Amino acid sequence: MALITAWQPNESSDQVRAHLAQGGCVVLPSESTYEFVASPLHPRAIQRLASVVPAGGLPAIVFTSQPALMDWLPLARGASVRLIRKLGPGPYLLRADARYRAGLWMRLPASTQAMVARDDRLALRWPNHAVWDELARTELPLVTVSLPNCSSAAAAAQAIGEGEDLVIDAGNTQFANLPSVVHVEGRHCKLEREGALARDVLSELLLCRILFICTGNTCRSPMAQALCTKLLADRIGCPQADLKSHGFLVQSAGLAAMMGVTASAEAVQVAEELGADLSGHQSAMVTLEMLQWADHVFTMTSSHWYSLLSVPNSGFPVPRMLSPYHEDIADPIGGPLVDYRTCAQQITACLQLRLPEILES
Numbered sequence: 001m002a003l004i005t006a007w008q009p010n011e012s013s014d015q016v017r018a019h020l021a022q023g024g025c026v027v028l029p030s031e032s033t034y035e036f037v038a039s040p041l042h043p044r045a046i047q048r049l050a051s052v053v054p055a056g057g058l059p060a061i062v063f064t065s066q067p068a069l070m071d072w073l074p075l076a077r078g079a080s081v082r083l084i085r086k087l088g089p090g091p092y093l094l095r096a097d098a099r100y101r102a103g104l105w106m107r108l109p110a111s112t113q114a115m116v117a118r119d120d121r122l123a124l125r126w127p128n129h130a131v132w133d134e135l136a137r138t139e140l141p142l143v144t145v146s147l148p149n150c151s152s153a154a155a156a157a158q159a160i161g162e163g164e165d166l167v168i169d170a171g172n173t174q175f176a177n178l179p180s181v182v183h184v185e186g187r188h189c190k191l192e193r194e195g196a197l198a199r200d201v202l203s204e205l206l207l208c209r210i211l212f213i214c215t216g217n218t219c220r221s222p223m224a225q226a227l228c229t230k231l232l233a234d235r236i237g238c239p240q241a242d243l244k245s246h247g248f249l250v251q252s253a254g255l256a257a258m259m260g261v262t263a264s265a266e267a268v269q270v271a272e273e274l275g276a277d278l279s280g281h282q283s284a285m286v287t288l289e290m291l292q293w294a295d296h297v298f299t300m301t302s303s304h305w306y307s308l309l310s311v312p313n314s315g316f317p318v319p320r321m322l323s324p325y326h327e328d329i330a331d332p333i334g335g336p337l338v339d340y341r342t343c344a345q346q347i348t349a350c351l352q353l354r355l356p357e358i359l360e361s
Helices: 011-021 043-052 066-072 079-087 098-102 110-116 130-136 153-160 199-206 220-236 240-246 265-273 288-293 302-309 337-360
Strands: 003-006 026-029 034-038 060-062 092-096 121-125 143-146 166-169 180-185 188-193 208-214 248-254 296-299
Touching (some): 003 011, 003 153, 011 130, 026 130, 034 153, 043 110, 066 079, 066 121, 079 092, 079 188, 079 199, 098 121, 188 199, 208 220, 208 288, 220 240, 220 265, 220 337, 240 248, 265 337, 296 302, 296 337
Parallel strands (some): 003 166, 026 166, 060 121, 208 248, 208 296
Antiparallel strands (some): 026 034, 034 143, 092 121, 180 188
């Protein structure tokens, strides 16, 4: 009969680790539902886990960091990496295509391989709860399956039936819903089954966001935003207004910007001459949230670059100058129209050099 134990930091993780190391199975809380967990190195434990997998259930390898994801999916690129970086642990499960065969999957016992790689897709899970953080420090390999309709330890104990399992009771889970299933195929992701992670939230997380930074956000960075939008849309073959639906969001901001100021008339005119639209632009101050959600951060000058380097990095990408040659893009503010045209030409030339890496990310 399952043993239900109240979760105690540190103490519970020692008990869980010992039980798993001896070939036992454990029920642990997550943000979504309670989960049934076993060591993939113990055939008896895997057999026990297989006996309680619910209809439609997806046993998954547990990973606990972006570097750990790369151990299992060394060829992971694009949207899946963005999702992990921006969301971290949470109410989702990844199912990756056959590229997983280059990773640690090859070192698992055959019975475990067959369980976690159904339909030639490897299932991966990063649960969000302190008990998993503690277990991560032990570096134990784990396989888990989410238990439907089990938002409490008591419901989970009933669902797994009779067995010498350990159940850690940490109260009700946050979502009381199964993790969403996200299919990873190459550089792209799509929602395979909606659960605790809503479709619209996932769509925002998967966007490739390009952020341009200047000083006042009325000339250079807005022109870079508008011109990059045009170049990306032209390359993809879609209207500029539909670029977001194709997975890209281009933004701009200033380090010393006033809020809600329109782009300069000259910038609007030059952008229009080049087929881009700045008519609806309103200036914004760069925020930490913008930086954290961005996938590419480009500055107009070295001084902007140095300013961003001084910001404590809380997970946002390393800022780079727009010019691959580290050349400043001069501020045309207050100058004649020809200065704006020269600025736009320089920005366009830099964007043409940066475009391949943006499209590949």
